[in-house]
Amino acid sequence: MTKIGENIKKLRQVKNLTQQSFADLFEVSRGNISSYEEKRAEPKIETISKIAKYFSIPIGHLIEKNLTVNEILHFDNYFEEGDPLQNVKNLSKIPFLSREVLQEKKDLKLNMDKYPSIFFPIYNSHTFIALEYNSGLGAPIDFPYEEPTILFFEHLEVENLHLVEDKFGLYLIEDDVFIGKYRQEENELVLELNQWKKITFNIEQIQNFYQLYSVYKKVYK
Template sequence: MSQIGNNIKKLRKVKGLSQQAFAELFGLTRGNISSYEEFRAEPRIEVILQIAKYFSIPVAELLEKQLTVNEILNFEDYFVDDSAIKNAKNLAQIPFIGREAFQMGQHVLADLVNLPQIYFPVYSKSSFMAVENNSFIPRPVSFPFEENAILFFEHVEVDILHTLDQHFGFYLKEENLFFGQYEVEGKDIELVLNDWKKVSFTTEDAVCFWKLYAKFEKVL
């Protein structure tokens, strides 16, 4: 059975595209995309070739296998998918917040267990989260990272509080989330988005605070 319908749907979600927006990329209608995703029809071969070329995915994989988030993001040379994890050593399993998560509702973001998992060589005992830099997440004006860069964040523990000053971080609590920069003055720690929005670090809310650990940007 062809996987093209499943893969079109997953491509849309990972790339943050509605059925209409996806259709317009390839001169189709929203009804066309709906019929592909519901297995009522399959695209013509020329459309399949266009999709494969546009997203840099081999035609055979687009048709025959259910694509992983890593493969869709074209990070397969760096991220390890579930099929290879049994043979991989020293790889951390990391929850991943991509732009598609925002289409599934904020409740998904609040429960990291429900997020897609990626595997990456992060050599630390700390907890990590990977976040795609995208327009759904507020950020400081001075935020220096490219759109779609994957940012790795380390959970803020008491023993790294002294390292936070002027470092970028991520705040996630229920429906409130943003990238910011830490400001430390004595024992007072704030993660600052801008002059109007900031949150103070407390040990009770420590689970909501993350410190930037690394970035991954695909060089084309």
């Protein structure tokens, strides 16, 4: 028996997809997805090929391995081979927003505790969030990163406001999210996406503002 059913279920969970939305991506029925996950049937090779290509996962891994969250997000080449995050005590657990979640822009902050988590070597007590960058996510024209980069944002702290000038940041509320650049305008700090969209920083809404902390990008050799 292959691992395809278990991996389809894991892919759905990590990407926050329902059985129906997953089925729609690959032109099969919701019942098909249910059958695959319950190991009552297996997808045709052309469907497996589509899934592997869409998620950039080798077909052999999709069929034979129990995929981890880090493999699905392509974090596997960050760590030493043969050490699949065994010592997670020394890693930070960070909520992860996939491209599918971000494209929906629905109840983003409200569902934070329901998202899958990434374990990554960030060592401080501040709050972080990780995003799967995609072209549908609003970002300044000079934003230097492309799909499928994973972006790590640190919650903005009052004591660091003077350090964010001209730095990239994130604005995240229930139904809106965009990446902008922090700029000082007279006596106000604004996060600017472009000349048409920007938001003035408000200390009472500081929980909605983040600053770019680090970036993970898979390098193909």
